[in-house]
Amino acid sequence: xxxxxxxxxxxxxxxxxxxxxxxxxxxxxxxxxxxxxxxxGNHIQAHGGGIIKLNKTYYWYGEERSKGLDTQYRYVSCYxxxxxxxxxxxxxxxxxxxxxxxxxKWVLERPKVFxxxxxxxxxxxxxxxxxSYKVAKVxxxxxxxxxxxxxxxxxxxxLGHESRDIxxxxxxxxxxxxxxxxxxxxxxxxxxxxxxxxxxxxxxxVKEHMEGGAIVHYNGLYYSIGSALTGWRAxxxxxxxxxxxxxxxxxxxxxAPPGTNTYGAQSTMLIKVVGxxxxxxxxxxxxxxxxxxxxxxxxxxxxxxxxxxLWVPEPKPWSLxxxxxxxxxxxxxxxxx
Ligand code: DGJ
Numbered sequence: 001x002x003x004x005x006x007x008x009x010x011x012x013x014x015x016x017x018x019x020x021x022x023x024x025x026x027x028x029x030x031x032x033x034x035x036x037x038x039x040x041g042n043h044i045q046a047h048g049g050g051i052i053k054l055n056k057t058y059y060w061y062g063e064e065r066s067k068g069l070d071t072q073y074r075y076v077s078c079y080x081x082x083x084x085x086x087x088x089x090x091x092x093x094x095x096x097x098x099x100x101x102x103x104x105k106w107v108l109e110r111p112k113v114f115x116x117x118x119x120x121x122x123x124x125x126x127x128x129x130x131x132s133y134k135v136a137k138v139x140x141x142x143x144x145x146x147x148x149x150x151x152x153x154x155x156x157x158x159l160g161h162e163s164r165d166i167x168x169x170x171x172x173x174x175x176x177x178x179x180x181x182x183x184x185x186x187x188x189x190x191x192x193x194x195x196x197x198x199x200x201x202x203x204x205x206v207k208e209h210m211e212g213g214a215i216v217h218y219n220g221l222y223y224s225i226g227s228a229l230t231g232w233r234a235x236x237x238x239x240x241x242x243x244x245x246x247x248x249x250x251x252x253x254x255x256a257p258p259g260t261n262t263y264g265a266q267s268t269m270l271i272k273v274v275g276x277x278x279x280x281x282x283x284x285x286x287x288x289x290x291x292x293x294x295x296x297x298x299x300x301x302x303x304x305x306x307x308x309x310l311w312v313p314e315p316k317p318w319s320l321x322x323x324x325x326x327x328x329x330x331x332x333x334x335x336x337x
Contacts, residue, residue: 032315050112074108093148105131112168136162158199216270232290265299275325
């Protein structure tokens with residue numbers, strides 16, 4: 001064989017051998033509506049959740065609803081990730097007994113954790129209620145570590161108002177807000193106090209009833225989303241926009257084809273991923289299974305958003321490049337991750 005031919009052949013063959021002998025990398029795919037395994041292969045239990053980012057790590061907190069838990073406690077789970085796709089279970093950061101004598105069916109729902117740089121505390125807000133949802137308060141629990149344990153501090157009605165579903169919003173300038181559903185009046189957005197241990201100032205009252213409330217600040221406009229009030233059943237979630245958190249808020253519009261009832265999901269949070277090339281806003285929602293809550297799923301989809309419009313594209317498997325901020329659909333893979 002001539003020298004040149006040998007060189008050409010080895011330059012083709014060697015990379016092929018190297019490439020085929022490398023172990024297969026798991027595909028980094030988000031599959032809306034499917035079981036989402038954590039690092040241990042267990043379905044993620046972080047329902048009605050919220051996410052914060054510290055340095056390069058995301059922490060996802062949510063309701064733990066596995067089968068076989070001790071029914072006198074309520075549990076919150078924490079997961080961490082660098083890419084919003086592969087999640088490591090960090091443990092039950094809350095294992096709480098009824099803190100306010102609310103009865104056997106007491107409720108701890110929609111935990112949201114804020115990190116306070118000044119006090120270096122992780123401050124968790126959650127919906128605290130009795131079995132008939134008549135108490136309508138928020139509870140606060142704190143920890144000095146992201147993975148707990150969180151200790152109960154107090155419960156109250158924010159600014160004296162009823163509060164059931166809550167959502168969290170941290171603006172680009174770092175200011176922290178709580179959004180809460182005040183049944184007699186509507187959807188309130190309020191700023192937290194400096195140490196995050198109180199709800200201090202009302203920014204807006206949107207006179208619409210929205211559960212699963214969430215907000216994102218994108219290209220100079222605030223977008224708020226939420227669902228109607230149909231218990232665990234899905235409905236057509238809506239959004240409104242405003243130039244400032246103080247409003248004025250636009251009319252509500254659909255975020256997905258109304259006949260699909262938001263593809264069977266209910267909003268819980270909007271995550272902004274700012275990458276080197278692009279910014280992606282992820283719609284994070286729950287597909288509740290009221291009779292088998294441990295099997296409730298997640299519907300995460302990148303939004304089509306801008307210039308006052310917001311739309312959840314048809315859910316299909318997709319992947320996110322956390323560095324560039326870009327996302328793309330991926331063909332369904334028979335070898336599930
Ligand atoms: C809908 C809310 O969004 C959930 O958090 C939960 O409170 C259910 N209602 C209870 O019916």
